[in-house]
């Protein structure tokens with residue numbers, strides 16, 4: 001039923017935003033902690049109760065930063081948004097990196113945060129991930145971290161500018177095996193304090209694992225509540241624990257699988273002339289023991305010798321039965337006579 005509901009919502013919403021009623025709950029009622037009113041400030045270090053996998057960064061701490069960032073190594077005061085990819089130092093989630101100032105807005109604005117394993121939040125996270133990643137149909141969220149920038153103004157806003165406010169939310173989600181981030185945008189009425197508009201996305205600092213929402217640091221970023229990477233205006237959803245950055249699959253295309261970074265790699269040195277039947281039995285034995293389910297492609301087979309290197313990966317969803325069937329066919333399939341060809345015939 002969930003995908004059907006999703007499609008209905010998508011067709012209803014051609015443009016718009018995410019209503020705050022569809023945000024994860026926030027505020028005093030949700031037992032949030034409030035980030036004391038400040039300019040360029042941050043929360044104290046937040047020790048979290050899980051290891052959050054953010055690509056190669058496996059973090060047990062985070063910081064909520066006033067200027068629209070969640071960081072993992074240090075708090076960040078920098079108020080001028082820097083372009084992604086930013087190499088090295090900035091390991092951040094950037095729902096809206098810009099010069100936010102909450103000193104003057106009293107109770108009309110706030111930045112809220114909490115870790116939550118409350119059932120209501122886990123259920124909502126589970127439904128959203130299953131909706132936007134249909135292949136994750138057995139996903140069950142175990143942990144969430146929810147940060148809400150509510151009605152925040154910008155540094156240096158004078159007069160009527162002070163009435164321009166932004167409301168957005170970032171949610172970190174994990175089931176301890178995979179990790180996701182959701183950004184929800186309700187209202188974006190300003191994009192810059194001075195010259196450079198907000199940078200939106202995330203950045204790990206290796207020049208590979210980053211995402212920069214198109215229009216970042218330009219006037220186009222005002223359209224954020226109309227933009228999406230999942231076909232739902234005002235919403236971005238990312239899986240952030242894989243080797244590659246994968247966008248959420250388009251609705252109706254649940255066939256792709258997710259290859260975790262080297263979950264299982266079988267390396268075969270072909271210079272040792274391993275008998276194909278012995279290899280087949282070995283692989284079957286190993287795979288029979290693996291917790292392969294229909295969510296992920298968890299196996300890579302790599303073979304090499306000084307003269308040849310081949311790699312086999314299951315790029316589509318495969319059940320354990322299918323993988324074993326592939327291996328079973330390896331030695332004689334297509335008249336293959338050597339290991340290298342046998343492996344490549346199985347991809």
Ligand SMILES: *[C@@H]1O[C@H](CO)[C@@H](O)[C@H](O)[C@H]1NC(C)=O
Pocket residue numbers: 045047
């Ligand atoms: C957070 O964890 C560190 C050690 O990892 C510890 O030194 C520190 O006291 C903890 N902080 C809080 C607020 O619990």
Ligand SMILES: *[C@@H]1O[C@H](CO)[C@@H](O)[C@H](O)[C@H]1NC(C)=O
Pocket residue numbers: 015016222223224225226
């Ligand atoms: C979203 O798109 C609609 C239709 O093009 C437009 O009227 C509206 O102003 C846009 N909203 C924002 C926040 O860009």
